[in-house]
Amino acid sequence: MTRKTDEVVCPNPECEYYLKEEGKAIIKRGKYKTGHQRYYCKNCGKFFMETVGTAVYRKHLPGPEIRLIYKLFLEKNGIRSIERITGHHRDTVSNLLKGTVKNDKTEEYLVKQIGLTVEECEKLWVFLEKKRSSSRKSA
Numbered sequence: 001m002t003r004k005t006d007e008v009v010c011p012n013p014e015c016e017y018y019l020k021e022e023g024k025a026i027i028k029r030g031k032y033k034t035g036h037q038r039y040y041c042k043n044c045g046k047f048f049m050e051t052v053g054t055a056v057y058r059k060h061l062p063g064p065e066i067r068l069i070y071k072l073f074l075e076k077n078g079i080r081s082i083e084r085i086t087g088h089h090r091d092t093v094s095n096l097l098k099g100t101v102k103n104d105k106t107e108e109y110l111v112k113q114i115g116l117t118v119e120e121c122e123k124l125w126v127f128l129e130k131k132r133s134s135s136r137k138s139a
Contacts, residue, residue: 008039011052015044034062051109059096061088067114069093074123100128 008026009019017024025042032038037050051057059066065086072082079097083090100106102125110116116124 008050010041010044010046011048012041012044012046015041015046017041017043034060036063050113059092059099061092061096063114066096067116069096070110070114070116070120070124073097073127074120076127097128097131100124102128 009021009024010017010026012018026039027042028037029040029047030038032049038047039050040047049057051059061069065088068086069082069088072085077085079090079094082088082093086093107118107121110121110124111118
């Protein structure tokens, strides 16, 4: 269920191997307290997380909690309802949902690492777009 080191590329724009497959020297270097894999680029000397470029980057939530929040949102629970069920503050839940933008890396992460299905991801994008469009109209 985890990503292979072969698939990981350096996300540092100053690195000479920025987003390049050939010549890279990336190794695993432990895990963060949230359970996400930590990587190290030997070329530029920078550490980075497997979630770089996804909606959950720099969110201090473990994978099962993120999965639960998305599942509850897909069941049409409100932010405050999700807050009561998960025990996380509504701003945390809201920021996670607001930061979720449809792109290939986010969708791949949600399917492979978090455990959502492709159909659930499609439903999530529809719900998030409806939520964004309704909040724009009210503002």
